[in-house]
Amino acid sequence: MQSKKRVSIADIARQLNISVTTVSFILNGKAKEMRISDALTKKVEDLVQQTNYQPNVLAKSFRTGKTNTIGLLVEDISNPFFAHIARQIEDNAYQRGYKIIYGSTEDNLEKTRELITMFADRHVDGYIITAPEGIDNEVKDLLEMKKPVILFDRYYPGLETNYIGVDNYKGTYDGIVHLIENGYKNIVLVTTTSQQSQMTERQAGYHMALDQYGLESYTHKIAYVDKQSAVVKKQIADFMSAQPQTDAVFFATNYLLACGLEVFKQIGLKVGEDVAVVSFDDHEFFGLFTPSITAVAQPVQDIAHQAINLLLNELQPTGAPSQKKFIQLPAHLVVRESSAAKRRGA
Amino acid sequence: MQSKKRVSIADIARQLNISVTTVSFILNGKAKEMRISDALTKKVEDLVQQTNYQPNVLAKSFRTGKTNTIGLLVEDISNPFFAHIARQIEDNAYQRGYKIIYGSTEDNLEKTRELITMFADRHVDGYIITAPEGIDNEVKDLLEMKKPVILFDRYYPGLETNYIGVDNYKGTYDGIVHLIENGYKNIVLVTTTSQQSQMTERQAGYHMALDQYGLESYTHKIAYVDKQSAVVKKQIADFMSAQPQTDAVFFATNYLLACGLEVFKQIGLKVGEDVAVVSFDDHEFFGLFTPSITAVAQPVQDIAHQAINLLLNELQPTGAPSQKKFIQLPAHLVVRESSAAKRRGA
DNA sequence: TTGAAAGCGCTAACAT
């Protein structure tokens, strides 16, 4: 396939009348360790330069079983949150010699299983995963095979592995308290039916805040199927007309918010006047909305950075089995116009 | 590394007292071709099932030089346009047994070179690339090595390879004509200094429309460096105050639009009243803006679909050297509120 | 301090 035959380690050895072993050692930085003479080392390095020798990664991977590849499983790469995470992870990984192969799970168990199998077949060295419900056994299998796994965004309480995510509980709590302090009393939580940790934590934060202030809670869970936003919108519309006293809505994801905004527009509810709005997950355009949208922002860069660092650390063969980390980063409330203090008589 | 030793093709052969060749042929669907008895074929297939034999992909790749991997080089995976493209490509590729490894070029020549080298080292079977300026030689090298390359979003006139993109010229032309017909006369084009095909085409479309209607053109090119949006905003602000007669602005990318909207907000220009606005590239949230934003939408799904199809076709070893395709899909104007007919006296 | 050689799992040319 290649136009010119690539030079191999044997070519180098032959030209210098030495053995491939020696060349291999030098190439892998074991020259000192193997007490190979500096002169020889130099000669080899020069020839490598001169011939533009590039080791055959495939052969190397085959031999060692290491591929220098990381499997990244996100819920959906086209979701801005995950896209940004992916971008950061990519940057970090490439800088350290690792490539990323990715897949979108759609939070679907079957699809995730397939992806994990594919990635395992390819001998990826480690995994960074946003786990769908029910995938714990597969993850356990990976761990048993000594493959490092980093969970992010959501975790499994029972799994002994690394996790990095945001403090969903506190983030939501802060958002709700903010609404309460701005005078809102009938605060609805619109969330999904998902039982994943990040969602249950957000619910818990919501309830905690309301309890503390002695307010009543109105949770509305939507089965978020397939971006069938028509269905979602219908449910939100129904809910709003059933509970006309609602003066604020906290959306547990920014997709739900998008649906909500559309509904409000349709039924003529003015955001920021008739109803306050806060979203979990910020978005680059929220500042440009009218009114601009208050959101609980996740530290995307930090999350990605920590995820890849945790993974690369596990990949470094240190003798001791690494201590598993469970990291929760603070989320940060970005106050904008959509949650402005409630006006009397509104 | 694996907890149990994987079963190999030799194990299968040994257990059945046949040769690895036979097993290999059967595994690769050449049983018929090699006239291997149905009975034997069946026996092998059963044992494969039963032992859960999984071919070692690494060994196979090493041997054949094929990796069933596609290198996807986009400008920035965290840009929604590319993120959506990536998602579609992923879906299509996985369905057909290919994995994606990706990289963000940042439209930076050096970085793109590195990525291409990395991908080449890994023997990816083919490439899908949004090419930065100046990368034509590297692409030419790939083509010489018989590696299929699909360019998308922008092309090099001199390169003999496949291209898939949108009709930027017509898309922009339509957008400008729409503004003109809605009564706008002083229409500014805000674009980048990039000389890439997609940008120059958009400029051409802009000029064509204005010429046709005998209107004057006011192009403002911004060096889009590093998302230094402060710089970009400053330039837009300066431009607007220097040309107060401006009644409409066409932004050549949705990032520029975002900067523009912020500036207009700051200086108190009301979009849709004081100034009409159209963006090239739609965005999922444009419908939620107030006023909602008119945009020239690219058929993301089609683009991705065609790109991956073109590539997979080239990967199918048909005798004849494939005819290179140059495909331009129509862009589609999504009319919303931001470009509503100009009111008299505004 | 360096070299010879086995072998990773698979494919395919060549033998029978």
Added chain:
DNA sequence: ATGTTAGCGCTTTCAA
């Protein structure tokens, strides 16, 4: 119709 075997390029054990 099926088997023997030579590599692919590299790492690493063992020997010298």
